[in-house]
Amino acid sequence: MKEKALLVGIVLVMAGLASANFFVAEKKEVNISMISQEYTIKAIKAKGHEHLLRVEGKEIKNAFRPIAKPMNIPVANTEDTEYHPTVASSGTTLFAGYAYSTSLLEQDIYMVLSTDGGQTFTPAGYWTVEGVEDYPSFDHWGGNTYYGTFMPDPNTPYTYLMRINDITDTATWELVYYDWSSYGWYDMQAPTMACHNSQDPWEFGVIGFI
Structure with a gap:
């Protein structure tokens, strides 16, 4: 027994x-x-409903400023330290950017261009946006077209989209901002630009923020 x-x-x-x-x-x-205990795995169901986010992009007029072109330049030609560089390439054309602080309360995104595979860089210009901007991110869409973004001033509800329609002609460069204040969103960080040209031209890709 x-x-x-x-x-x-x-x-x-x-x-x-x-x-x-x-x-x-x-x-x-x-x-x-x-x-002897039994364990059951249950799926966690999301609460709430899906929300469609929609804000209208508004172009910032006359935001681009050209940079004086020196006789010889490695990449940047500024008096102080440049921060957080980025670069996008389409082969022999390289579009680079960095953050440059002109004062304690002002920091802008500067851009330089190389058309010889990076052997020389020519200053292109910078965006005159109020506040402290940082961490630019650029990507090549196709042909002479590039897109970009950067981290906005943390005290603002804005995100920015750079439209570089023709990298060789700064007159075609545009800067658009999106106001997210209606959602209570501020201090967007860690910007990332990713392009894909398989769809319509206005479907340029994705901008990511935290």
């Missing part, structure tokens, strides 16, 4: 192990009460 009870006990323990579905590390003692 004891042998039968022992056999039944072993079967129950093995059944408990099968239903628990977990691994036990190398131990000399095993807690039987834990093994």
